[in-house]
Amino acid sequence: MVKTEKAYDQAIELLKNDNVRITKQRTRMLDYLFNKRDFYVPITEIDHQLRKEFNRMSYETVYRNVEMLEELHVVETRMFNNGMRAKYQCDFDNVDHSHFICENCGRVVELDKPDMGSVRDKLPGFEIDSQHYEVIGLCDACVKDVRE
Structure with a gap:
C-alpha cells in the first residue's frame, strides 16, 4: 500500500x-x-x-x-x-515536522528537521518534548507571478 x-x-x-x-x-x-x-x-x-x-x-x-x-x-x-x-496532516508517524509555507497560495513543502544542537545548547537543563519549524515566504510559482 x-x-x-x-x-x-x-x-x-x-x-x-x-x-x-x-x-x-x-x-x-x-x-x-x-x-x-x-x-x-x-x-x-x-x-x-x-x-x-x-x-x-x-x-x-x-x-x-x-x-x-x-x-x-x-x-x-x-x-x-x-x-x-x-x-x-498526511504523516501520522511524523507529527514533529518542518516545512516551508507559501503565505500567498498556501503551498507546503516538507523540509528536513534542522539541527537542534544549537537550540539545546541555549536551553541547558530544559527538556524538549517536540519541535515545529516553519519557513514562511513565497513559493517559486508565486514569486514568478509577482515578477510578471
Missing part, C-alpha cells in the same frame, strides 16, 4: 476510534483535503466545494468538522492574512 493511502486509512481509523460517524460529508471533506495535501486550503474554499454537493450544509458545520479533525490531528489549521486555512 502506498504511504499516502495508508495515511488516509489511518485518518478514517482515527475517526472510528473516536466514535465519530463516517458521514458522506466528512468523507468528502477528507477526500478534498487529501487531494490537496500539499496546500493549506482556505476554509471558505472547502465550504464552497462541499456545498456544491451538499447544498444544505452550513459554513458552521464545515468549520466545526475542520475543528474536530484538527483535534484528532487529521488536519492542521493556520491563520493566513486572508483567513483560516486547513491542511491534511
Whole structure:
C-alpha cells in the first residue's frame, strides 16, 4: 500500500476510534483535503466545494468538522492574512515536522528537521518534548507571478 493511502486509512481509523460517524460529508471533506495535501486550503474554499454537493450544509458545520479533525490531528489549521486555512496532516508517524509555507497560495513543502544542537545548547537543563519549524515566504510559482 502506498504511504499516502495508508495515511488516509489511518485518518478514517482515527475517526472510528473516536466514535465519530463516517458521514458522506466528512468523507468528502477528507477526500478534498487529501487531494490537496500539499496546500493549506482556505476554509471558505472547502465550504464552497462541499456545498456544491451538499447544498444544505452550513459554513458552521464545515468549520466545526475542520475543528474536530484538527483535534484528532487529521488536519492542521493556520491563520493566513486572508483567513483560516486547513491542511491534511498526511504523516501520522511524523507529527514533529518542518516545512516551508507559501503565505500567498498556501503551498507546503516538507523540509528536513534542522539541527537542534544549537537550540539545546541555549536551553541547558530544559527538556524538549517536540519541535515545529516553519519557513514562511513565497513559493517559486508565486514569486514568478509577482515578477510578471
